[in-house]
Amino acid sequence: MTIHKEGYKSIAIATLIFSFLNVFSFFFISASFPWLSWLIFMVLLGLLLFIISFFRIPNRVMTFDDNKLICPADGKVVVIEEMTDIEYFKDKRLQVSIFMSPANVHVNRNPMSGEVIYSQYHKGKFLVAWHPKSSTENERHSVVLQKGDTKILVKQIAGAVAKRIVNYLQPGMNVMQNEELGFIKFGSRVDILLPVGTKVNVSLNQAVKGGVTVLATLS
Incomplete structure (x- = not known):
């Protein structure tokens, strides 16, 4: 460790x-x-x-697979649902959200390899991380990764306790799966927006490990 x-x-x-x-x-x-x-x-x-x-x-054996998306954070899966993204895609997406408690590891990792085509910080509120509006109203940093025809958005969201988001990615960077995407101090939440129809490999309330647990399978 x-x-x-x-x-x-x-x-x-x-x-x-x-x-x-x-x-x-x-x-x-x-x-x-x-x-x-x-x-x-x-x-x-x-x-x-x-x-x-x-x-x-902690020392871990990471999971690497070009056909899989790996969980970007430790925590518990609290949302799996279709939603309309108003920030980047402007269409329906499949959202998977991972809640990070203060006891979890707080580093965030790239779910897949690819090019960073969008990286944007947004000021906002500090609602509790499980609040339905935290994804769109809280302080957050969004990153879009692209590999071939696949684009996913990873959103780091601050909460009532977590008020310090660090993100290391800039547009034009080529990143590798499981490299560090950023860090959220003292817990909070990470949302992943996937193409509708993506096969999700996790379930609600499942405990997941960043860099290890398979989140979804790419078409």
Whole structure:
């Protein structure tokens, strides 16, 4: 397991706060209430370890297949439905949404290899990630990948807690399946818009792993 580069600053700040509060506690509280200082230490240590876990990148055997789309994020499948895309395609698409809890791995990966033909950041609200309007009203970053005649849109969506979206892709880039697409700090949601009729290989409420679980089969 390694720590993602997006976590270096957050972990450093959290470590400084952890150290300062514990020094203060053991110098000014422990003389009268030693048990309280140890309680503060344990609580702060738990919070620090939890923050470090946000940025973990576990060692995995990735799934590679030119005829498959691989899940771009860890989490739970919360939506599989047809919808009308108003951002890019302007027609009906099959949407699959993956909800990322604070306990999930937060790196996002390319579902397939191809060319980046669209990459756009949108300011917005911070509704809870499972809110029906979060896909269109929340802060988000959308990317369209094209391989041959296949085009898919991957949308990183901020939520009530996740308020920092990082995206690494720019139009004209050629990317490989399972390379890093971006990072959402502290959880949220990723939507994938597929051509209608695409065979989806996941089901509602299924737990999936980014870079490992097969999301769909290309025609």
